[in-house]
Amino acid sequence: MSISAPERIWWRPLAKEEKIWVIVALCWAIFMFIFMIAWHGAGRQNNPSTTYRITPAVFAQEANDFIAKYKVGEDKGRAIVAPPAGGDAYLISRLWSFDPILVLKKGERYRLHLSSLDLQHGLSIQPMNLNLQILPGYDFVVNITPTEAGEFSLICNEYCGIGHHKMVGKIIVKE
Amino acid sequence: MDEEKKSGKMKAPGTLVLVFIFLAWFAALYFLNWSVLSRLWSIG
Amino acid sequence: MAAEAKLRTCSVTGLQVHLPAQKLIMTNAVTAVVFLLIGTVMAILIALTRWPAVHLLNQEFFYRFVTAHGLNMLIFWIIFFEIAGLYFGATILLNARLAKPRVAWACFVLMLLGAALADIMVFTGNADVMFTSYPPLQAHPLYYLGILIFAVGALLACLLFFATLVLAKQEGKYDGALPLVTFGLACAAIIAVWSLAHGALTYVPALLWSVGLMKNIDPAMYRLTYWGIGHGAQQINLVAMIAIWYLLGTLTVGSKVPSQKLSRIAFFLYLPFINLGAIHHLLVDPGLHSPFRIFNTSYAMYLAVVGSMIHAFSIPAGVEIAQRAKGFTTGLFQWLRKAPWGTPGFSSLALSFVIFGFIGGTTGVIQGSEQLNMLAHNTLRIPGHFHTTVVAGTTLAFMGIAYYIIQLVGQRKLIWEKLAKFQPYIFSIGVVIMAVGMLSAGSMGVPRRHWDVTFADANLPVSLGERIYGALGMVGIGGIIAFVGALIFILLAVGSLLKGEKIA
Numbered sequence: 001m002s003i004s005a006p007e008r009i010w011w012r013p014l015a016k017e018e019k020i021w022v023i024v025a026l027c028w029a030i031f032m033f034i035f036m037i038a039w040h041g042a043g044r045q046n047n048p049s050t051t052y053r054i055t056p057a058v059f060a061q062e063a064n065d066f067i068a069k070y071k072v073g074e075d076k077g078r079a080i081v082a083p084p085a086g087g088d089a090y091l092i093s094r095l096w097s098f099d100p101i102l103v104l105k106k107g108e109r110y111r112l113h114l115s116s117l118d119l120q121h122g123l124s125i126q127p128m129n130l131n132l133q134i135l136p137g138y139d140f141v142v143n144i145t146p147t148e149a150g151e152f153s154l155i156c157n158e159y160c161g162i163g164h165h166k167m168v169g170k171i172i173v174k175e
Numbered sequence: 176m177d178e179e180k181k182s183g184k185m186k187a188p189g190t191l192v193l194v195f196i197f198l199a200w201f202a203a204l205y206f207l208n209w210s211v212l213s214r215l216w217s218i219g
Numbered sequence: 220m221a222a223e224a225k226l227r228t229c230s231v232t233g234l235q236v237h238l239p240a241q242k243l244i245m246t247n248a249v250t251a252v253v254f255l256l257i258g259t260v261m262a263i264l265i266a267l268t269r270w271p272a273v274h275l276l277n278q279e280f281f282y283r284f285v286t287a288h289g290l291n292m293l294i295f296w297i298i299f300f301e302i303a304g305l306y307f308g309a310t311i312l313l314n315a316r317l318a319k320p321r322v323a324w325a326c327f328v329l330m331l332l333g334a335a336l337a338d339i340m341v342f343t344g345n346a347d348v349m350f351t352s353y354p355p356l357q358a359h360p361l362y363y364l365g366i367l368i369f370a371v372g373a374l375l376a377c378l379l380f381f382a383t384l385v386l387a388k389q390e391g392k393y394d395g396a397l398p399l400v401t402f403g404l405a406c407a408a409i410i411a412v413w414s415l416a417h418g419a420l421t422y423v424p425a426l427l428w429s430v431g432l433m434k435n436i437d438p439a440m441y442r443l444t445y446w447g448i449g450h451g452a453q454q455i456n457l458v459a460m461i462a463i464w465y466l467l468g469t470l471t472v473g474s475k476v477p478s479q480k481l482s483r484i485a486f487f488l489y490l491p492f493i494n495l496g497a498i499h500h501l502l503v504d505p506g507l508h509s510p511f512r513i514f515n516t517s518y519a520m521y522l523a524v525v526g527s528m529i530h531a532f533s534i535p536a537g538v539e540i541a542q543r544a545k546g547f548t549t550g551l552f553q554w555l556r557k558a559p560w561g562t563p564g565f566s567s568l569a570l571s572f573v574i575f576g577f578i579g580g581t582t583g584v585i586q587g588s589e590q591l592n593m594l595a596h597n598t599l600r601i602p603g604h605f606h607t608t609v610v611a612g613t614t615l616a617f618m619g620i621a622y623y624i625i626q627l628v629g630q631r632k633l634i635w636e637k638l639a640k641f642q643p644y645i646f647s648i649g650v651v652i653m654a655v656g657m658l659s660a661g662s663m664g665v666p667r668r669h670w671d672v673t674f675a676d677a678n679l680p681v682s683l684g685e686r687i688y689g690a691l692g693m694v695g696i697g698g699i700i701a702f703v704g705a706l707i708f709i710l711l712a713v714g715s716l717l718k719g720e721k722i723a
Binding site for chain 3: 001002003004005006008010011012014015017018021022025026028029030032033035036037039040043045046047048049051075076078097114118119120122124126127129130131132133134135136137138139140153155156157158159160161162164165166167168169170
């Protein structure tokens with residue numbers, strides 16, 4: 001019984017069914033563990049790690065310099081920026097928008113810098129459904145290579161106050 | 176109490192079948208998710 | 220002896236019941252149900268807002284009620300009930316008395332004060348910060364203070380539980396090992412101490428920062444310590460729920476533990492490993508590297524998962540052995556078909572066990588895999604996961620045991636026994652529909668904690684596709700069914716304690 005004290009000697013050998021299941025469970029556990037490590041070698045989607053400390057003011061400065069340098073147009077007051085293939089790109093998160101609109105080339109790799117100027121935000125790239133956390137004070141460097149052309153929406157998925165549901169942005173991927 | 180004492184001779188064949196059904200379901204969902212992930216942009 | 224006089228013998232189980240402990244168990248459990256009611260009302264309002272066809276609340280109330288829902292359900296309902304469970308496991312199951320009933324009352328008052336303070340701050344609009352209160356988002360200082368007071372009360376109650384175990388041993392109430400259920404509860408209490416310590420590491424700085432004594436809080440550091448309590452608290456629920464599963468197995472079909480050794484090892488595996496899972500919330504955060512993420516997210520090679528898989532075997536095996544001993548030996552599953560499906564204790568056990576395992580556990584491990592988390596982080600997949608663990612799992616198991624506590628400890632018969640038979644089914648069907656809706660919507664990119672996924676007010680057009688409306692409709696409809704199931708439980712519990720026939 002589970003509610004009474006066990007007999008004095010309770011550490012008896014396991015039954016056959018139990019042994020089978022414990023061994024299977026252990027193998028599955030080790031497999032899942034190794035799978036994550038192996039994906040770092042074999043898979044193309046791995047969690048970014050490169051991070052620098054940065055103040056919101058410095059990040060805003062760097063991002064605005066970037067926008068001024070590579071701006072190619074405007075959409076309802078939002079800058080449209082085409083960074084050089086293989087180079088750095090900046091995305092500012094703040095209450096309540098992602099700026100600028102980025103124009104990327106399919107198959108090219110970019111060093112995308114993510115940081116927030118105020119609260120915590122969440123970067124969610126749709127419809128692909130790729131999600132990353134953005135914190136103020138941290139420059140999160142994401143090496144990203146778009147593999148399909150089209151327009152992608154950015155939505156914020158970390159609660160950031162009353163205008164949270166309006167916080168969106170855009171990435172355009174060209175062939 | 177007899178069952179508890181006779182170690183090595185437990186009779187729970189139904190449970191063993193159930194847990195393997197569970198494992199099969201678990202593994203199916205697990206690999207389905209990795210296949211969805213493999214279709215994302217390359218990121219690292 | 221004064222202590223002797225304060226005992227009664229339970230007419231059903233023959234166990235000795237310490238009367239001051241009985242009063243404390245009932246007071247904590249009833250208080251828990253009151254908070255469950257608050258959380259349940261919030262739940263239906265939120266579900267009806269996330270269903271775009273209804274979109275009930277305005278955004279201010281929506282975010283406020285999401286905050287209140289998380290706080291009242293995940294902290295107040297569950298922890299008050301767990302404290303009742305700890306007192307039950309340390310006294311009634313051991314035929315022992317509670318070490319210091321006065322201290323236990325002090326704990327209760329602290330917890331109630333803290334909970335009331337935090338709730339007042341939330342409902343008056345002074346803490347629209349979500350359950351996570353991630354800085355730089357800031358709440359009123361009294362919100363942090365309320366949670367701290369509550370946590371101190373809960374921590375003291377855990378220590379009192381340990382003291383009661385020591386006292387029972389000194390008084391010769393048990394010799395050698397604890398009963399498995401009490402052993403499991405002790406593991407839950409150890410995890411609770413670890414989690415509450417992280418609560419202090421989180422909320423003390425937050426309080427100092429909110430009154431201006433600290434200049435700022437590092438958001439990444441806050442997330443690390445916060446999830447020590449935020450996720451750790453869910454591991455208390457997990458371990459307490461498993462102890463309750465074993466208890467329900469014994470109470471409903473007379474389950475025996477197939478292997479005391481294996482079940483105890485499985486509980487023990489949680490102690491060093493399960494809380495590493497706090498990192499599940501930080502897998503796509505800046506500032507961490509992958510070896511750290513992989514080690515922690517897998518609870519060091521998934522050893523805590525092995526523990527859970529052992530319980531996944533031992534609990535049904537205990538039922539099967541007991542049923543086969545009653546003569547249900549035909550084929551592989553006669554024992555299961557002939558199980559007492561009309562007993563709410565048993566159906567709660569079976570449903571909570573199956574839903575927790577098949578949906579809650581699997582989605583947890585999958586979404587907690589390092590890379591796979593990029594598909595799930597902050598989407599509705601996360602609430603989809605934890606509503607199948609902490610709602611269909613823990614809450615349903617607690618409802619199942621509550622039906623026994625009302626009769627064995629509260630000494631009242633259930634009013635409307637027939638309704639009680641259906642309650643676990645209604646509740647779990649509702650939660651499953653809702654959670655599957657959340658998981659599908661989340662996999663299509665619908666974010667959690669979001670007021671308007673049509674993005675009608677946004678200055679760029681965004682569409683997550685038409686299919687999300689079907690999934691969000693499931694959230695709304697499942698939410699209504701689960702709401703009905705929860706209300707029936709609350710009505711039955713409170714009604715029975717007030718109007719139920721007295722059991723001598």
